Amino acid sequence: PFNVNRLVEDLLNYPYGCTEQTISATMPWVMLDEDSAKQFGLKPRSQAERAAKVAGAIGRLSGMRNSVGSYNLWSGSSSRDVWLTAYAVGFMQDARDRGFDVPESSLARSRTWLLEQVQQSTGAFGTWSANLRRNVEANRIDSSDANVLREDHRRFAGLATAALVLARDKKAPLSTVRQLFDNYQERARSPLPLVQLAAAFKLMGDEGRMKQALDLAMTR
Numbered sequence: 001p002f003n004v005n006r007l008v009e010d011l012l013n014y015p016y017g018c019t020e021q022t023i024s025a026t027m028p029w030v031m032l033d034e035d036s037a038k039q040f041g042l043k044p045r046s047q048a049e050r051a052a053k054v055a056g057a058i059g060r061l062s063g064m065r066n067s068v069g070s071y072n073l074w075s076g077s078s079s080r081d082v083w084l085t086a087y088a089v090g091f092m093q094d095a096r097d098r099g100f101d102v103p104e105s106s107l108a109r110s111r112t113w114l115l116e117q118v119q120q121s122t123g124a125f126g127t128w129s130a131n132l133r134r135n136v137e138a139n140r141i142d143s144s145d146a147n148v149l150r151e152d153h154r155r156f157a158g159l160a161t162a163a164l165v166l167a168r169d170k171k172a173p174l175s176t177v178r179q180l181f182d183n184y185q186e187r188a189r190s191p192l193p194l195v196q197l198a199a200a201f202k203l204m205g206d207e208g209r210m211k212q213a214l215d216l217a218m219t220r
Contacts, residue, residue, distance in 0.1 A: 004040045008032065018073045019064040019084055023091045026057035030095045054100045061088060062106065069109035082117050082158030085110055089165045111171055114162040119173060121159045121180050125152060125187060136186070152187040156180075160193035160200075167200040174204050181209055191217035 014025040034044040063075045070080040071088045089110050096102040128136075128148075135145050159180055166172035181197050188194050194217035201210035 005042055008040065008042055017060065019061060019071050019088060020073065022057050022060050022064075023088060026053060027091065027094075029053040029057075030091070030098055030100065051100055054095050058092065058095070058102060058106060061092075064088075065106075065110065069111075069113035071110070080113075082114065083154070083161050086114055086158065086161035086165050089114065090161070090168075093165060093168050107169075111166060111169065114166060115171060115173070118159055118162050118166065118180070119176055121176065122183070124155050124159065125184055149187075149189055152184075153189040153193075156184055156187040157190075157193040160188070160196045164196040164200045164203075167203040170203075172200060172204060174206065177201070177204070178206070178209060181213060185213070185216060188216075188220060191220045194220060 008028045011025050011028050014021060017025075029045065029050045032040075032042065032045070033050075034046075037044045061071070064071050064073070065088075066072060066078070066080070068080070069085070070082075071085045072079050072081070073084065089107060092102045092107055096107075132145055132148060135141055136149070141149065163172050163177045163180065167177075177197070177200060181201075185194065194213045198210045198213035198217065201207070201213060
C-alpha cells in the first residue's frame with residue numbers, strides 16, 4: 001500500500017539538515033541500488049553517485065557528534081541523546097554493510113558511549129507507584145500518569161535502539177540487556193522498542209527472550 005516512488009523522491013529532495021533529517025534524506029542512497037531503483041520506477045543512480053552522497057552525509061554528521069561520541073540534532077548543541085546517537089550509528093552500520101566507506105573512528109567512540117548508557121540503564125527508571133501501576137493495568141491514564149509513561153517510554157526506546165546497534169557489532173552486554181527487558185519491558189508503550197530488543201536477542205543468541213519480546217510487541 002506504500003507509494004515507494006513518491007516517498008523516496010520526497011526524501012531525496014528533503015531540504016533540511018539536522019542529524020535525523022540528514023540520515024533520513026541519505027537512507028535511499030544507501031538502500032537502493034540500481035536494480036531496486038528500477039523495481040520502484042526510480043531513476044537509477046550509479047555506485048559512484050551514491051558513494052559521494054553517503055560520504056557527504058557522514059562528513060556532515062561528524063559535525064553533529066560531540067567529544068564523548070553522542071550525537072546532537074544540530075552542531076554546537078550540548079545535548080546528549082541516546083536514541084539519536086543509536087539512530088546515527090545504525091545508519092552508518094547500514095552504509096558500511098552495503099559496501100560504503102565508513103571510517104571506524106566514526107563508529108567506535110559512539111558505540112562506547114552507547115555501551116556506557118546501556119550499562120547504566122537500570123538506573124534510568126524510577127519505581128512506579130502502586131496507583132500508577134493500577135491505572136496502567138486498568139487503562140485509566142490521567143495527565144500526570146501520561147507524562148511519566150511518555151518519559152519512561154522515551155528512555156526505554158533509546159536504550160532498546162542502542163542495544164540493537166551494539167548487538168549488530170557484537171558489543172552488547174547480554175546480561176544487562178536481559179535486565180533491561182526483564183525488569184522494564186512494561187515501560188515500552190509501542191511495539192518498536194520490543195521488536196528491536198527481539199532482534200538484539202536474536203543476534204546475541206537468546207532465542208527465548210527473542211520470542212518473548214516479539215510476542216509482547218505483537219500485543220502492545
